[in-house]
Amino acid sequence: KAGVTQTPRYLIKTRGQQVTLSCSPISGHRSVSWYQQTPGQGLQFLFEYFSETQRNKGNFPGRFSGRQFSNSRSEMNVSTLELGDSALYLCASSQGGDIGTDTQYFGPGTRLTVL
Amino acid sequence: TQLLEQSPQFLSIQEGENLTVYCNSSSVFSSLQWYRQEPGEGPVLLVTVVTGGEVKKLKRLTFQFGDARKDSSLHITAAQPGDTGLYLCAGGRYNTDKLIFGTGTRLQVFP
Numbered sequence: 001k002a003g004v005t006q007t008p009r010y011l012i013k014t015r016g017q018q019v020t021l022s023c024s025p026i027s028g029h030r031s032v033s034w035y036q037q038t039p040g041q042g043l044q045f046l047f048e049y050f051s052e053t054q055r056n057k058g059n060f061p062g063r064f065s066g067r068q069f070s071n072s073r074s075e076m077n078v079s080t081l082e083l084g085d086s087a088l089y090l091c092a093s094s095q096g097g098d099i100g101t102d103t104q105y106f107g108p109g110t111r112l113t114v115l
Numbered sequence: 116t117q118l119l120e121q122s123p124q125f126l127s128i129q130e131g132e133n134l135t136v137y138c139n140s141s142s143v144f145s146s147l148q149w150y151r152q153e154p155g156e157g158p159v160l161l162v163t164v165v166t167g168g169e170v171k172k173l174k175r176l177t178f179q180f181g182d183a184r185k186d187s188s189l190h191i192t193a194a195q196p197g198d199t200g201l202y203l204c205a206g207g208r209y210n211t212d213k214l215i216f217g218t219g220t221r222l223q224v225f226p
Contacts (some may be wrong), residue, residue, distance in 0.1 A: 033213075043203060056213050098207070104160065
């Protein structure tokens with residue numbers, strides 16, 4: 001069974017630009033969650049999509065948005081990039097059960113650098 | 116506000132030593148998960164504990180969930196270089212649908 005894939009793996013942008021990251025979950029998984037990982041703040045939850053609907057959201061500004069398609073693939077978008085958005089963006093897929101006990105499978109991440 | 120504090124933040128040890136990583140909070144969690152993340156990869160789930168006082172063993176790794184469900188520990192016996200990585204605890208909370216990750220413990224095991 002193929003794992004979670006994320007594209008691109010590396011991305012360099014400049015301040016003010018926007019970026020779209022893609023995540024393909026494990027086949028059969030209906031939930032996709034996005035996280036931001038930085039050395040200072042650690043791993044922080046952005047949002048979760050389940051069956052094309054945003055089911056849960058973290059404490060990030062509206063510049064961060066996402067969507068999920070009917071095949072469960074998900075994209076996240078960051079508009080008006082800031083230097084502080086430089087981070088590893090991880091997506092995780094699961095079957096969509098209770099978040100505390102459902103196993104989340106993480107992708108390798110997209111390393112975003114904002115110059 | 117970081118709800119889950121891990122200690123120590125960094126740990127460098129020799130192969131064969133034992134170690135314990137702690138994950139503490141003032142909040143109650145319905146479940147606690149431990150992950151290991153290696154460079155260039157996403158975190159990989161090691162274990163989930165859901166019952167206060169629960170102890171789970173995974174080969175040389177022993178995980179414990181505190182009786183009050185506010186803390187957890189990970190003990191590694193006879194550490195090996197392959198144990199090197201970033202260890203993360205993550206808590207699931209009642210009435211929320213998101214995991215809260217701890218601050219992380221970076222472990223380096225030297226041969």
